[in-house]
Amino acid sequence: MGLAQTQQVLAQLYTNTEFRERFFANPQAVGVELGLSCDEAQQLAEISAQEVNIFANSLKWKRLGEIRELLPRTAKVLGKNFNTLFWRYAETYLPIGIKKHREDAIAFANFMIKVAQNENLEPAWVGDLVRYEKTWLLAYEPGNFLKICWLRYAVHHDFTAQPTLVIWLRLLGRWATPRRRRSQLHHITLSLPMILPHLESQRRGEY
16 A cells, blocks of 8 residues: 555544444455455554544644634634534535645635525525635635625624625735735725715716
8 A cells, every 4th residue: 555545544533533443344345345455454444443533533623723723714603513514514524735824714614605595594694705715815815916705684784684795805016025916905895875975977988
């Protein structure tokens, strides 16, 4: 078994509770499913199941802490439900790479958006709040110069049912250094009462 394959199996053991239970209940059978030899499956089975469970939970709590810092408003609004949703999500995804915490938060945000749509997650505006915070994370990536998000609720202000356009814009000057370019991010919010006069003035040719 190569290093990459070993890491893949270990990643599943540490992140997927169902797989972990199946493997330790019958390592030989699950090993065959993974293309492992009997000896390779036995070597992995010799790892303490209790130690794996403890380590797996510690990894999830660490991930949860990082995500709570990146999606603070959503975490505050959902409270304990934020943790509950994360445990569900953590069974399906394991982040990798140097920006894995932000990627993890974005993936979890996508998960919560689907839950909000399919399971009527409360409060009604929480899906918009998740999209708002997720777009903040996307807008901060160096290669992104424009992000636009339509919301049904004014989640940036008082959470009223008010169609809102949010724009993240990075203006660049020819003299800007790469570091300065990353820092010049403008955040603009336009709620419906502000959008309609602006559109009307454009229609009339007023600027």
